[in-house]
Amino acid sequence: MAAAEEGQLVGLFIQLEVDAAVADEAALAAKLEEVCPVDIFAADGDGGTLRIVEENLDECVLCELCLDAAPDGAVAVKKLYDGTELRRSLSAGADSSRSDTRENKGEESSAS
Numbered sequence: 001m002a003a004a005e006e007g008q009l010v011g012l013f014i015q016l017e018v019d020a021a022v023a024d025e026a027a028l029a030a031k032l033e034e035v036c037p038v039d040i041f042a043a044d045g046d047g048g049t050l051r052i053v054e055e056n057l058d059e060c061v062l063c064e065l066c067l068d069a070a071p072d073g074a075v076a077v078k079k080l081y082d083g084t085e086l087r088r089s090l091s092a093g094a095d096s097s098r099s100d101t102r103e104n105k106g107e108e109s110s111a112s
Contacts, residue, residue, distance in 0.1 A: 014060050015078040016040065016052050022074045023050045032075075035065040062086070 022028050026048025032041035038059035042051045066075050067088045077086040 012057055013079065013081045014057060014062075015080055016057065016060075016066075017076040017078065018050060018052070018070075019074040022071060025050075028070060028074075031069045032066055035069045037061065037063060037065070041066065 024047070026043065029041070029043035029048040029050035032050060033039075033043045038056055038061060040053055040056045040060060042053050043049070044051045060077070062077065062079075064077075064086060067077070067086060070088070072088045075087070079085065
């Protein structure tokens with residue numbers, strides 16, 4: 001657990017990162033908002049700017065639907081409790097296939 005500024009403990013076990021280059025895409029914001037079963041993503045305003053709903057982060061079930069919905073590498077789910085992250089990236093030598101990589105302190109291993 002991490003200590004809050006007021007000295008309270010918060011129960012966050014993940015952190016989400018979204019590539020700034022895609023965060024302003026209205027279609028992606030709407031898709032992420034639609035696929036997340038625990039409402040972590042919101043599309044704000046008429047332009048559909050993506051917003052992470054911080055108070056819902058602790059509800060994440062690691063379903064990876066956000067990773068499937070986003071372009072490769074655009075969304076990362078960082079597991080604060082073990083230092084690994086979930087992120088989709090193109091496989092070496094593949095044109096458009098997806099591979100699930102889990103990074104642990106810079107070391108990558110592919111999962112099937």
